[in-house]
Amino acid sequence: MLDLCFAVLDPGKEVQAENRRQLDKWGVQNHSCFEWLAYTTEELGELSNAISEYYYRKGDRESVVKEAIQVATLALKIAEMYRHIQFLETEGLCQTKK
Numbered sequence: 294m295l296d297l298c299f300a301v302l303d304p305g306k307e308v309q310a311e312n313r314r315q316l317d318k319w320g321v322q323n324h325s326c327f328e329w330l331a332y333t334t335e336e337l338g339e340l341s342n343a344i345s346e347y348y349y350r351k352g353d354r355e356s357v358v359k360e361a362i363q364v365a366t367l368a369l370k371i372a373e374m375y376r377h378i379q380f381l382e383t384e385g386l387c388q389t390k391k
């Protein structure tokens with residue numbers, strides 16, 4: 294499959310919509326980094342399953358898209374949290390475990 298370089302999907306729009314869906318379902322969450330990783334890994338497993346269903350059992354394409362966007366959204370939440378930690382450390386507002 295060819296990398297389409299986001300020519301046919303708007304990642305910002307898709308991730309924001311998924312973020313809104315997650316907030317509506319779960320509210321603002323506060324978890325350890327390992328819990329966030331576990332949730333992301335769980336979504337990655339669902340993506341793997343959706344791809345397998347599509348490839349081997351005529352599963353639908355949109356399930357693959359949905360799961361991939363869920364993985365991306367959680368991964369970007371982690372990125373944002375770590376960027377925020379960096380900001381807090383730079384400002385001398387917190388010290389975190391290295």
Ligand SMILES: [Mg+2]
Nearest residue numbers: 336339360363
């Ligand atoms: Mg999922």
